[in-house]
Amino acid sequence: MNLIEKRHTTATSEIDEWLQGLELPVARLAQSALSRLGFGRFSEGWSMPLPIDGGGSMLLLLDSRFPYSVPRIAVLERDDILLWPHVEHNGLLCIAGDNANVATCQPLEIVRNTLCEAETLLQQNERGELEDDYLIDFHAYWRRNIDASESTIYSITDHLDQSRIVSAWHGKSGYWVGETPGDLLGWFKNRNGEPPEGKTKPAGLIKLIRLPEPAEYPTTVVQLRHMLAHLSHGGLSVLDQLLQQEPQRVVVLLEGLTATDEKASAGLIIQGASNPRSKSNRVRAPLSKGFRPGRVPGKILATRYSLRRAPVTALDSSRSRMDPSIISVIASKKVAIIGCGSVGSSVARILVQSGVNNLVLVDPERLGWENIGRHELGAQYVGNSKAEALEKHLRRNLPHVKDIRAVNKDLVRAISEDSRLFAGCDLIISATADWNSESALNDLQIEGEIHCPIIYSWLEEKAAAAHALVVFRENRGCFACGFGSTGKAKVSVTRWREAKADLQCGGGVSVYGSAELANAHALTSSLSIDVLTSKVSETIRRAWISGEDTLFRYGGSWNQDWLSEHGEPEKYGRAVETDWDANWECVSCRKRKG
Numbered sequence: 001m002n003l004i005e006k007r008h009t010t011a012t013s014e015i016d017e018w019l020q021g022l023e024l025p026v027a028r029l030a031q032s033a034l035s036r037l038g039f040g041r042f043s044e045g046w047s048m049p050l051p052i053d054g055g056g057s058m059l060l061l062l063d064s065r066f067p068y069s070v071p072r073i074a075v076l077e078r079d080d081i082l083l084w085p086h087v088e089h090n091g092l093l094c095i096a097g098d099n100a101n102v103a104t105c106q107p108l109e110i111v112r113n114t115l116c117e118a119e120t121l122l123q124q125n126e127r128g129e130l131e132d133d134y135l136i137d138f139h140a141y142w143r144r145n146i147d148a149s150e151s152t153i154y155s156i157t158d159h160l161d162q163s164r165i166v167s168a169w170h171g172k173s174g175y176w177v178g179e180t181p182g183d184l185l186g187w188f189k190n191r192n193g194e195p196p197e198g199k200t201k202p203a204g205l206i207k208l209i210r211l212p213e214p215a216e217y218p219t220t221v222v223q224l225r226h227m228l229a230h231l232s233h234g235g236l237s238v239l240d241q242l243l244q245q246e247p248q249r250v251v252v253l254l255e256g257l258t259a260t261d262e263k264a265s266a267g268l269i270i271q272g273a274s275n276p277r278s279k280s281n282r283v284r285a286p287l288s289k290g291f292r293p294g295r296v297p298g299k300i301l302a303t304r305y306s307l308r309r310a311p312v313t314a315l316d317s318s319r320s321r322m323d324p325s326i327i328s329v330i331a332s333k334k335v336a337i338i339g340c341g342s343v344g345s346s347v348a349r350i351l352v353q354s355g356v357n358n359l360v361l362v363d364p365e366r367l368g369w370e371n372i373g374r375h376e377l378g379a380q381y382v383g384n385s386k387a388e389a390l391e392k393h394l395r396r397n398l399p400h401v402k403d404i405r406a407v408n409k410d411l412v413r414a415i416s417e418d419s420r421l422f423a424g425c426d427l428i429i430s431a432t433a434d435w436n437s438e439s440a441l442n443d444l445q446i447e448g449e450i451h452c453p454i455i456y457s458w459l460e461e462k463a464a465a466a467h468a469l470v471v472f473r474e475n476r477g478c479f480a481c482g483f484g485s486t487g488k489a490k491v492s493v494t495r496w497r498e499a500k501a502d503l504q505c506g507g508g509v510s511v512y513g514s515a516e517l518a519n520a521h522a523l524t525s526s527l528s529i530d531v532l533t534s535k536v537s538e539t540i541r542r543a544w545i546s547g548e549d550t551l552f553r554y555g556g557s558w559n560q561d562w563l564s565e566h567g568e569p570e571k572y573g574r575a576v577e578t579d580w581d582a583n584w585e586c587v588s589c590r591k592r593k594g
Contacts, residue, residue, distance in 0.1 A: 004065070004068065007067060007068075008043075008064060008065070008066055008067070011066060011067045011107035011108075012044050012062060012066070014107060014108055015062075015107065015108060015111050016028060016046070018108055018111075019046055019048075019060075022048075024048050024049060025048065025049065026046055026047070026048045027046065027047045027048075028044070028045070028046050029044075029045040029046065029047055029059070031043070033045075034061075037059070037074075037076070038090055039059070039061055039074065041063065042061040042062060042063050042072070043062060043063055043064040044061070044062040044066075045059050045060065045061045045062070046059065046060045047059055047076075048060070050075065050078065050122065051118075051119040051122060051123070052122050052123060052126050053126070054078065054080075055077065055078070056075060056076060056077040056078035056081070057075075057076045057077055058073060058074070058075055058076070058118065059073065059074040059075075059076060060072075060073060060111065060114070060115065061073070061074060066107065067102070067104045067105075067106075067107035067110060068104055069102075070096050070100050070102055070110075070114070071110060071111055071114045072092055072093070072095075073092070073093045073095060073114060073115070073118040074090070074091045074092045074093070075087065075091040075093065075122075076091060081122075081125070083214060084125040084130070085125065085130045085131070085133040085134050085141075086121055086125070086130065086133060087125075088140075088144075089144045089145060093118055093121055093122075094137075094140075095114060095117045095118055095121060096114075096117070131213070132259055133259075134211075134213045134214060135210075135211050135213070135258050135259040136258055136259045136260060137258075138211050138256075138258050138264040138266070139264060139265075139312075141214050142217070142266045142309060143309075143311050144214075145309075146308075146309050146310065146311055147308070150269075150308065150309075150310050150311065151173065151174045151175060151269075151310065152174045152175075152267075152310065152311050152312070152313050153174065153175045153176075153177060153251055153253065153267035153269075153310050153311070153312045153313070154174055154175065154176045154177065154312075154313050154314075154315050155177045155178075155253060155265060155312055155313070155314050155315060156176070156177070156178045156183065156184070156187055156314075156315045156316060156400060157177060157178060157179055157205055157253070158179050159263070159328075161207060162207060162233075162234065163204075163205065163206045163207045163232060163233065163234040163235045163237075163238045164204075164205055164238065165202050165203070165204060165205075165238060165241060165242070166178065166179055166180075166202075166203050166204070166205045166253075167179070167180055167181045167183070167184055167200040167201070167202065167203060168184075168200060168201050168202070168203035168250075168251040169184050169188075169196060169198065169200050169201075170198070170201060170249065170251075171196065171198075175203075175251045175269075175310075176188075177203050177205070177251060177253055181199075181200040184200055185200075186402070187315070187399050187400065188399075189395075190395035190396060190398075190399035190400075190401065191395075191396060191399040192396075193396070201247065201250070201251075202242055202245065202247070202250070203242070203250060203251040203252065203253070204235075204238045204239060204242050204250070204251070204252040204253065205238075205252075205253045205255065206228060206232050206234075206235035206238055206239070206252060206253065206254050206255070207232060207233065207234075207235065207255055207256070208231050208232050208235070208254055208255065208256035209231050209232060209233065209256070210231060210256060210257075211256040211257070211258065211264060211266075212227060212231060216231075217309070218268075218307060219307065220302075220306070220307055221243075221270060221302040221303070221305045221306070221307050222299070222302045222303060223307075224239065224252075224268070224270075224302075224307060225239065225240075225298060225299070225302050235254075236298070239252065239298075240298040240301075242270075243270070243298070243301045243302070243305065244296065244298075244301070246272070247272065248271070248272045249269065249270070249271050249272065250269075250270045251267070251268070251269060251270075251310075252267075252268040252269075252270060253265055253266070253267060253268075253312065254266040254267075254268065263314075265312040265314060266309070266312065267309065267310035267311060267312040268307055268308070268309060268310065269307070269308050269309075269310050270305050270306070270307050271305060271306045271307070271308070272304065272305050272306075315399075315400060316400050322354065322355070325533075326354070326355065326529065326533055327354075327355040329532065329533045329534075330351075330354065330355045330356050330529065330532045330533065331355050331356075331357055332357070333356055333357075333358065333426040333427065333532045334358040334359075334360070334424050334425050334426055334427075335351060335356050335358070335359055335360070335425065335426065335427045335428070335429065335528070335532070336359070336360035336361075336362065336421075336422050336425045336427070336428045336429070337359065337360070337361055337362070337428075337429045337431065338362045338363070338411050338428065338429065338430045338431065338432055338437070338441065339362070339363055339430060339431035339432035339433070339434070340361050340362075340363035340386040340387050340390045340431075341363070341365075341371070341375065341386065341431065341432075341433075342371070342374040342375055342514075342517055343431040343433075343457050343459070343517065343520050343521065343524065344361075344363070344429065344431035344432075344457075345375055345376035345377060345386070345390050346376045346517070346521045347429060347431065347457070347521060347524050347525050347528070348361065348376070348390060348394060349376050349394060349398075350521060350525040351525060351528060351529075352394055352398045352401050353398060354525070354529060356401075356532075357400075357401055357402040357403065358401075358402055358403045358404075359391075359394070359401070359403070359404045359405070360404075360405045360407065360421065360422070360425065361387040361390055361391055361404065361405065361406045361407065362387060362407045362409065362410075362411055362414055362421075363385070363386045363387040363390075363407075363408070364408060364409050364410040364413075365385075365386050366383060366384060366385055366386065367381050367382050367383065367384055367385075367386050367389060368382060368383075369382055373513070373514060374512075374513065374514040374517055376390065376393070377389055377390060377393055381393070385406070385408040387406040387407055387408050388406040388408055390406070391404045391405075391406040407421070410437060411432070411437040411440060411441060412436075412437060412440050415440075415444070419449075422450055422452070425452050426452055426532060427452055427453055427454075427455065427528060427531055427532055428441070428450065428452060428453075428454045428455070429454075429455045429457065429524065429528060430454060430455070430456045430457065431457045431458075431524070433458050433459065435483070435486065435487030438456060438479060438487075439480065439487075439588070441454060441479075442454075442471075442478050442479040442480050442588055443588060445471065445473050445478070446473070446478055446588055446589070448473070450473075451473065453470050453471060453472045453473075453531055454470070454471050454479070455468055455469065455470045455471075455524060455527060455528060455531065456468070456469045456471070456479055457469075457520065457523075457524040459512070459520055460489075460492055460493060460494050461494065461496050461554075461556065462511060462512050462516075462550065462551075462554040462556065463512035463513075463516035463517060463519075463520065463546070463550075464493070464494045464516075464545075464546045464550055464551045464554070464556055465492070465493035465494055465543055465544065465545050465546060466519050466520035466523050466524075466543065466544040467523075467541060467542070467543045468520075468523045468524045468527045468541070468542050468543075469482075469539075469540075469541040469542075469580055470527055470531055470536060470539060470540060470541075471539050471580070472537070472538055472539050475538055475539040476582040476589075477539055477580055477581060477582030477583070477586075477589065478582075478586065478588050478589050479588075480583075480586055480587070480588040480589070481580065481581065481582055481583035481586045481588075481589060482541075482580060482583070485587070490583075491559065491561050491562055491565070492559050492562065493543065493545055493558070493559055493562050493569075494551060494556045494557065494558060494559055495556065495557050495558070495559050496554075496555070496556050496557075497555060511554075516546065516550065519544040519546070519573070520544065522544075523542055523543075523544050523575065527542055539579075539580050540577055540578070540579065540580060541577070541578050541579070541580045542575060542576070542577050542578075543575065543576050543577075543578065544573065544574075544575050545569040545570075545573055545574055545575075545576065546569075546573045547569075547570070547571055547572040547573040548569065548571060550573075566578060
C-alpha cells in the first residue's frame with residue numbers, strides 16, 4: 001500500500017466513524033450500490049436525509065484520491081431539485097470545482113465544510129434565492145439533456161450586436177458557423193491546407209436581449225418563435241427568412257450575455273423532418289404544401305419543423321480569457337515582422353494569439369537544423385523558407401487569423417520590388433539583428449516612406465540583455481542615434497572580452513538558449529501590444545537585463561556607463577524603460593524631412 005492509499009484508508013475510516021456518531025440515519029454504501037446509482041467512479045459513499053423539506057436523500061461521495069481531491073454531494077429521489085441552479089443532470093451539486101484547493105491534512109474538516117456548503121446551497125435554492133445563477137453558468141444548463149450523440153456547432157463569428165443571416169458548413173462531425181462562406185473556407189484552408197468538399201448553407205445568428213432560464217428553453221420551433229418575439233431584436237425575422245427557403249436542416253445560434261457580462265452561445269438544429277409525404281408515398285411533399293413557395297406564414301411553417309438543442313464550441317474561445325478591450329482594438333491591426341528567426345518567429349505567434357489578424361512576414365533565409373533549438377518552428381520545416389513555413393504554421397495552429405503574407409526576400413530587395421509592401425501597416429517589428437537592413441528601414445521612416453512606428457528588437461551577447469525600441473517618426477531621434485556608424489551600441493548593458501574574428505562564411509553565432517530568449521519574446525510582444533493599443537505613443541526603449549549568474553558564467557561584465565545612468569541590475573534580472581535620446585550628430589537624422 002503506497003502513501004496515497006494509506007492516507008485514503010485512514011481518512012475514510014475517520015469520516016465513517018464521525019458520520020456514524022451523528023444523530024442521523026447514515027448508511028455506508030457498497031461499491032456495487034454506487035455503481036447501480038450511476039456513481040461507480042467513486043470509491044466510498046454514504047447516504048443520509050436531505051436537510052430540506054420534501055423528503056429525499058443525499059449522498060456524500062469520495063473518490064480514491066481523497067483527501068487529495070474534493071468530496072461530492074449528490075441528491076436522490078427528488079426530480080424537482082434536478083431543475084435547480086448548481087445541480088447537475090445526475091444530481092451532483094456544484095459546490096466547488098473539481099480542482100478546488102482543500103486542506104488535505106484535515107480530511108474530516110473537508111467533509112464537514114462540504115456538507116455545510118451543500119446544506120446552504122439547497123436551502124438557498126428552496127427559498128428561490130439563486131434564480132439569477134442560471135444566467136451565470138448558462139452553458140452548463142443549456143447542455144443538460146442534450147443527446148450525447150448530437151453534433152457540436154463550432155462558431156467563428158464576429159462579435160457584432162445585431163441578429164443576422166450567417167453561413168454554416170454541414171459536416172459529418174459537426175456544423176461550422178461563420179459570417180460568410182469566405183470566412184469559413186478561409187478557416188478550413190488555414191487549418192487543413194484546403195477547403196472542405198460541399199457548399200455552405202444559410203444559418204442564423206440571433207442576439208438575445210437576455211438569456212432564457214431553463215423553463216423558457218424552447219422544445220419546438222413554435223416555442224422558439226414565441227421566445228424570439230420577446231427576447232430578441234430582429235431574431236424572429238431572421239428565423240422566418242431562413243425557414244421560408246424550406247431548408248431540410250438549418251443551424252441557429254443564440255447569443256446573449258451572462259450575469260457577469262460574458263458572451264454565451266446556445267445552439268439549435270432545426271429539422272424539416274415533419275413535412276408530409278404525398279399520397280403515393282413516393283415523393284416528399286414540399287414544406288410549403290398548401291401555399292405558394294415563400295408565402296407560408298411563419299406560424300404555420302414553424303409547425304412543420306422540429307427542434308433540438310446542440311452544444312456550441314467557440315473556435316475563438318481562447319480570446320475569452322484575454323482582455324476584451326485589447327482584443328477589440330488589435331483585431332483590426334496590421335503588423336509586419338522583418339526577420340523570422342529566434343525572436344521574430346515567436347513574437348509573430350504571440351501577436352496572433354493575442355488577436356492580431358493581419359501579418360506580413362519578411363525573411364530570406366531557410367530553416368536549418370541548427371535553428372530549431374530556439375525557433376518557433378520544428379524539424380518538420382527544416383529546409384523550408386522561414387517566412388513561408390511560419391505562415392503555414394501560424395495558419396494551421398491559429399486558423400482564426402485572417403491574412404498572412406510571407407515574403408522570402410531580404411528587406412532591401414523586398415521593398416525595392418514592392419514599394420507598397422508595408423502599406424496599411426500599423427506597426428513594423430524588425431528582429432533581424434542586421435545593421436544594414438535596419439539602417440535601410442530607419443532611413444525609410446526618416447524619409448517619410450514609412451509612416452507607422454517601428455520596433456527594433458535585438459539581443460546583446462549571450463542574450464545577457466534584450467532590447468525593444470519603438471521609434472515614432474513624429475519624435476526627434478531615430479534608431480541610428482544610439483549606434484555608431486557600423487552598428488555598435490554607444491551604451492550597451494554588458495561588456496565582453498574582444499573575441500577572435502570569426503572566419504566562417506556568413507558570420508558568427510551567439511551562444512544562448514531558448515530560456516534566455518523568453519525574456520526577449522515577452523519584452524517585444526508586450527511593447528508591440530502597448531503600441532497597437534496606443535498605451536505607448538512616443539519613442540522609448542525597454543530592456544531586460546539578465547541576472548549576474550548568466551553574465552559572469554560566460555565571462556561578461558556590466559558596462560559602467562550603463563550602470564551610472566540606470567543603476568545596478570538586480571541579482572535575478574529586471575526590466576527597465578528608458579528614454580532614447582536624439583543624437584544631434586546622427587548622420588541619419590540630418591536627412592530628416594520636415
